[in-house]
Amino acid sequence: MIDHLRSRTLFGSPLVAVYDVDCCAPRGDCSGEESSSRHSVVFPRSGVFVKQTSKNDRLVAECTRVLFFNRHESYRVSHPVAGGDNCTSIHFNQAALVDFIYSIDPSIENSSNRPFRSSAAICSAAIALTLHRLRRLLLTQRPVEPLVVEEICASLLAQSLTSADHQRGTMRRPIRAITHQAHRDLVDATRIVLARRFREKLSLGEIARAVFSSPFHLARIFRRETGVSLHRQLTGLRLRRAIEHLTNGSADLTMLALDLGFSSHAHFTQAFGSEFGFAPSELREQLSARDLRGVRALLKSTHAN
Numbered sequence: 001m002i003d004h005l006r007s008r009t010l011f012g013s014p015l016v017a018v019y020d021v022d023c024c025a026p027r028g029d030c031s032g033e034e035s036s037s038r039h040s041v042v043f044p045r046s047g048v049f050v051k052q053t054s055k056n057d058r059l060v061a062e063c064t065r066v067l068f069f070n071r072h073e074s075y076r077v078s079h080p081v082a083g084g085d086n087c088t089s090i091h092f093n094q095a096a097l098v099d100f101i102y103s104i105d106p107s108i109e110n111s112s113n114r115p116f117r118s119s120a121a122i123c124s125a126a127i128a129l130t131l132h133r134l135r136r137l138l139l140t141q142r143p144v145e146p147l148v149v150e151e152i153c154a155s156l157l158a159q160s161l162t163s164a165d166h167q168r169g170t171m172r173r174p175i176r177a178i179t180h181q182a183h184r185d186l187v188d189a190t191r192i193v194l195a196r197r198f199r200e201k202l203s204l205g206e207i208a209r210a211v212f213s214s215p216f217h218l219a220r221i222f223r224r225e226t227g228v229s230l231h232r233q234l235t236g237l238r239l240r241r242a243i244e245h246l247t248n249g250s251a252d253l254t255m256l257a258l259d260l261g262f263s264s265h266a267h268f269t270q271a272f273g274s275e276f277g278f279a280p281s282e283l284r285e286q287l288s289a290r291d292l293r294g295v296r297a298l299l300k301s302t303h304a305n
Helices: 094-104 106-111 125-140 146-168 177-197 204-210 215-226 230-247 253-259 265-276 280-304
Strands: 005-012 016-023 040-047 049-053 058-061 065-069 074-078 085-092 120-122
Touching (some): 005 125, 016 125, 016 146, 040 125, 065 146, 085 094, 085 125, 085 146, 094 146, 120 146, 125 146, 177 204, 177 215, 177 230, 215 230, 230 253, 230 265, 230 280, 253 280, 265 280
Antiparallel strands (some): 005 016, 016 085, 040 085, 049 058, 049 074
8 A cells, every 4th residue: 555655745843744645546455554653634635535443433535524643543544436545634743732632622631642532524615725725835835934834734723623523513611701811811922922023933833832832722812812823913013114114214125024034025025015005115115205305395495595
């Protein structure tokens, strides 16, 4: 079975690793016993395969489903139709994953080695679109910002777990007032860290450590409480500082971009345009024209006197 697999690493960080996995196994071919090396969530994109566990649980996997794999889980794979399958697999850091799932389901405390309670969930339209966004980013954009990728992976994890909960018919308890205040305090602490360190190329793990939180929990709570992602908040801070620099006469846009934490002049220009609707060079030209008009007015006034 291994001979039929082709795996391509799209991204790797201490928190998450993203792979595209293509399997060209013939119809009916059944693998020997396999085992997942890490806790992972698998998103079939095309084709179909059957996953059978050591407990003889049988699961048909295709692109309307999300699959959960616990570390060291044993299983076999077969293909009921020709053509194999194509999947995207996200492997999660065990400690960060367990902390995150525990924050929404404390009952896993005694089974942290098997944090995933479900073997599969429905791949909703939102999940499919988020996955498409992730792959497009990793396949077309270089360099890619780790914080962006880690947040998207955290979103996919949260959406997939929510889908599994709905499928099982479980409901979360309402957030207590004390928990809500703790979440607001966490967001406030995060805002302070980002405002102080916005020039740095921060990862999700670094931000989480600075506010004593688990990474995936922080990503989920910050977006829920503020309506924006951590990366969007960081970019907003950088862009508003950029306006200050441009107003004060910064001429070298490349140096300004790098100083503010952007990867390049092009990255800065794209982000600035998305936020404000025009390029930083246009703002600089507008400011220069205004200053020039002011000088001309002053000269006319001096000449008249």
